[in-house]
Amino acid sequence: MIIIRQYIEDLRRLIEQKMSINPGNYKLSEKTGKLTSSDIIPAATTDIETREFLSKVVDILLDYVKTQNDRNERILEFHHPEEMKKLLDLDLPETALPLQQLIQDCAKTLKYQVRTGHPHFFNQLSCGLDVISMAGEWLTATANTNMFTYEIAPVFILMENVVLTKMREIIGWNGGDSILAPGGSISNLYAFLAARHKMFPNYKEHGAKCLPGELVMFTSDQSHYSVKSCAAVSGLGTDNCIMIPSDESGRMIASELEREILKHKSLGHIPFYVSATAGTTVLGAFDPIPEIADICDKYGLWLHIDAAWGGGLLFSQKFRHPRLSGIERAQSVTWNPHKLMGTLLQNSTIHFKEDGLLISCNQMSAEYLFMTDKLYDISYDTGDKVIQCGRHNDIFKLWLQWRGKGTEGFEKTIDKLMELALYQVKLIKSQPDKFHLIMEPELVNVSFWYIPKRLRGVPHTPEKEEELGKICPIIKARMMESGTLMVGYQPDDRRPNFFRSIISSAAVTEKDVEFMLNEMDRLGQDL
Numbered sequence: 262m263i264i265i266r267q268y269i270e271d272l273r274r275l276i277e278q279k280m281s282i283n284p285g286n287y288k289l290s291e292k293t294g295k296l297t298s299s300d301i302i303p304a305a306t307t308d309i310e311t312r313e314f315l316s317k318v319v320d321i322l323l324d325y326v327k328t329q330n331d332r333n334e335r336i337l338e339f340h341h342p343e344e345m346k347k348l349l350d351l352d353l354p355e356t357a358l359p360l361q362q363l364i365q366d367c368a369k370t371l372k373y374q375v376r377t378g379h380p381h382f383f384n385q386l387s388c389g390l391d392v393i394s395m396a397g398e399w400l401t402a403t404a405n406t407n408m409f410t411y412e413i414a415p416v417f418i419l420m421e422n423v424v425l426t427k428m429r430e431i432i433g434w435n436g437g438d439s440i441l442a443p444g445g446s447i448s449n450l451y452a453f454l455a456a457r458h459k460m461f462p463n464y465k466e467h468g469a470k471c472l473p474g475e476l477v478m479f480t481s482d483q484s485h486y487s488v489k490s491c492a493a494v495s496g497l498g499t500d501n502c503i504m505i506p507s508d509e510s511g512r513m514i515a516s517e518l519e520r521e522i523l524k525h526k527s528l529g530h531i532p533f534y535v536s537a538t539a540g541t542t543v544l545g546a547f548d549p550i551p552e553i554a555d556i557c558d559k560y561g562l563w564l565h566i567d568a569a570w571g572g573g574l575l576f577s578q579k580f581r582h583p584r585l586s587g588i589e590r591a592q593s594v595t596w597n598p599h600k601l602m603g604t605l606l607q608n609s610t611i612h613f614k615e616d617g618l619l620i621s622c623n624q625m626s627a628e629y630l631f632m633t634d635k636l637y638d639i640s641y642d643t644g645d646k647v648i649q650c651g652r653h654n655d656i657f658k659l660w661l662q663w664r665g666k667g668t669e670g671f672e673k674t675i676d677k678l679m680e681l682a683l684y685q686v687k688l689i690k691s692q693p694d695k696f697h698l699i700m701e702p703e704l705v706n707v708s709f710w711y712i713p714k715r716l717r718g719v720p721h722t723p724e725k726e727e728e729l730g731k732i733c734p735i736i737k738a739r740m741m742e743s744g745t746l747m748v749g750y751q752p753d754d755r756r757p758n759f760f761r762s763i764i765s766s767a768a769v770t771e772k773d774v775e776f777m778l779n780e781m782d783r784l785g786q787d788l
Contacts, residue, residue: 458621748761
């Protein structure tokens with residue numbers, strides 16, 4: 262333990278000394294540096310200056326990739342907003358700035374950016390830096406195409422078809438349909454709209470007047486806020502999104518769901534939709550899918566599973582069951598590869614068991630895009646299946662990453678993340694004087710309190726929890742000021758502030774987990 266503590270202390274000192282992205286290090290030749298964007302491609306007759314400019318941008322990016330994975334680097338150089346405004350030149354000029362200034366802008370932007378790929382960044386559900394996926398994003402930006410028709414994105418449309426078909430097979434379906442959406446919240450909205458369309462197909466043309474009564478939907482009180490948002494943006498009303506109580510672990514209580522369904526049926530309402538969660542945002546809890554599916558079958562409700570966070574466990578033979586047992590019984594599933602799978606943001610998918618629902622629900626048949634007399638099979642035109650028309654190409658970075666890792670590689674990565682979370686739990690339990698584990702995690706979310714010296718040995722009571730909750734924002738502020746560590750904290754409806762660490766970066770090792778806990782202890786020594 263003495264050797265480990267010394268290693269961590271030496272590492273901390275190095276971190277506080279370093280911040281290696283320096284805008285002054287990236288110099289173009291004198292000639293190129295004085296040019297502006299109007300002097301390079303597409304205006305230029307040669308590509309020499311364009312290559313020099315882009316090569317320098319790549320140098321900045323590669324240096325940043327290196328710092329992301331250098332434990333001697335700080336995660337961030339924190340400044341308050343007003344201070345940051347003074348450090349950055351954010352003005353939009355009337356005349357073009359020279360290329361050298363643009364290079365410095367690029368370097369400075371990354372200098373002050375949080376390194377979300379750093380092995381000591383445990384703050385968000387999506388973190389880490391997968392280099393293959395990043396390479397895919399670079400190519401995607403260069404191709405700069407839209408995903409609404411096959412004619413302008415033939416390769417990417419076919420890739421999307423292959424990848425999404427494979428994901429539905431992993432869920433456990435034979436057939437169906439899917440689409441990539443701009444985030445899990447929009448994926449959940451797609452599921453809601455399809456469910457309403459399936460039950461009331463005339464709603465698309467006639468609106469609420471075609472409904473025989475008041476619709477109600479159900480979700481857990483621990484679900485993502487986007488589920489309730491569906492009720493707001495669709496006109497259902499948030500009062501008609503019924504929040505079902507959860508147990509101490511954050512899992513929906515199925516008997517309470519059935520009780521609420523019967524209650525609303527007795528009031529003349531029309532229960533039609535249940536959103537279960539596979540991996541809640543804070544606690545990482547999994548709702549009991551088989552029990553909920555039985556209830557949905559019994560009363561004829563659509564079952565959607567928001568597996569935006571926990572969907573990656575579908576790859577794992579070791580951890581998939583019982584957490585995701587029964588997922589194939591759902592009518593729709595949200596699954597975000599940019600979370601546990603480590604694909605670069607954004608990468609969110611929505612899957613449907615029934616084919617044809619997306620196009621039936623959302624099709625508007627705009628003749629200037631979706632003509633029926635094209636020379637190819639127009640079923641590959643995806644734009645009319647979605648509410649947004651134009652879509653960013655989010656598929657190539659996932660396809661390339663999958664080719665680079667293989668399905669087995671995803672399984673090994675996700676198993677490793679789960680095992681690291683269990684290792685953190687083991688470390689917390691071995692130091693009961695310094696840390697209090699709130700619950701055994703089902704996913705890589707580990708919820709705990711840090712116990713300062715003055716509260717060690719004090720019986721664990723609600724009053725003590727209130728004091729521990731006050732400690733969290735102080736330690737988080739010190740993390741950010743030192744730049745050595747980032748771990749999130751939040752309250753929930755049962756307890757005051759507590760830390761919730763997330764291990765979803767493939768770069769994390771057991772030593773990084775040890776560093777996390779030891780650094781929190783260092784930062785909280787005087788509290």
